[in-house]
Amino acid sequence: MKLIAPSVLSADFGHLAQDLEMINRSEADWLHIDVMDGTFVPNISFGFPLMEPMRKYCTKPLDVHLMIVHPEKYVERFCDAGAWSVGFHLEAVEDPMPILDLIKAKKVRTCLTINPDIDVKRLVPYLDKVDMVLLMSVFAGFGGQKFIPETMDKIRFIRQEIDRRQLHTLIEIDGGVNTANAAELFAAGADVLVAGSAVFNAPDPSLAIHQMKQ
Numbered sequence: 001m002k003l004i005a006p007s008v009l010s011a012d013f014g015h016l017a018q019d020l021e022m023i024n025r026s027e028a029d030w031l032h033i034d035v036m037d038g039t040f041v042p043n044i045s046f047g048f049p050l051m052e053p054m055r056k057y058c059t060k061p062l063d064v065h066l067m068i069v070h071p072e073k074y075v076e077r078f079c080d081a082g083a084w085s086v087g088f089h090l091e092a093v094e095d096p097m098p099i100l101d102l103i104k105a106k107k108v109r110t111c112l113t114i115n116p117d118i119d120v121k122r123l124v125p126y127l128d129k130v131d132m133v134l135l136m137s138v139f140a141g142f143g144g145q146k147f148i149p150e151t152m153d154k155i156r157f158i159r160q161e162i163d164r165r166q167l168h169t170l171i172e173i174d175g176g177v178n179t180a181n182a183a184e185l186f187a188a189g190a191d192v193l194v195a196g197s198a199v200f201n202a203p204d205p206s207l208a209i210h211q212m213k214q
């Protein structure tokens with residue numbers, strides 16, 4: 001699959017509705033929503049109050065990426081707020097299984113995420129228990145960082161594992177994705193590419209999305 005999920009973190013929040021209308025008209029597949037708590041990551045983004053306008057103005061599925069401690073406290077509220085998928089970090093929790101069950105009980109898709117310093121093998125036991133895994137290709141916390149090249153081998157490793165076991169788990173890549181590296185990421189086995197600055201800072205965001213899908 002070749003899906004593009006623009007990250008609203010890089011949108012203009014003074015003109016959120018217009019930016020979302022651009023996304024609606026574009027070839028974007030999902031809207032990626034980065035929630036940061038200032039504790040799991042050294043940055044604070046936004047939370048529930050913005051889920052409402054995003055659900056109201058955005059016609060694309062809302063892909064929620066929680067960069068927070070204690071995701072078990074909040075995943076159900078994000079499901080109720082209209083998330084199409086809810087992901088949280090494996091390294092933020094002791095046992096992801098009960099939290100995945102909370103999301104599944106809401107009939108929302110599940111995603112497990114790891115930062116670049118977490119061994120990709122730690123995802124293997126969960127590949128058949130989630131709808132998607134998200135490999136961070138920068139350290140979670142900020143948009144506009146440079147892609148970490150070591151991510152490529154991790155994508156190939158997870159792709160092999162998913163194919164060998166004939167699973168349908170999606171692989172999402174987040175951080176430093178742009179029109180120059182998208183094709184290579186898809187070729188390595190990624191299904192979904194998150195792109196923030198490469199979309200919203202582009203002179204023609206819809207064209208950037210179109211080019212990433214080629």
Ligand code: DX5
Nearest residue numbers: 007140141143144176196197
């Ligand atoms: C970073 C976020 C990303 C970020 C990507 O912590 O998870 O989704 O918005 O931004 P770019 O595409 O600019 O690296």
Ligand code: ZN
Nearest residue numbers: 034065174194
């Ligand atoms: Zn993200």
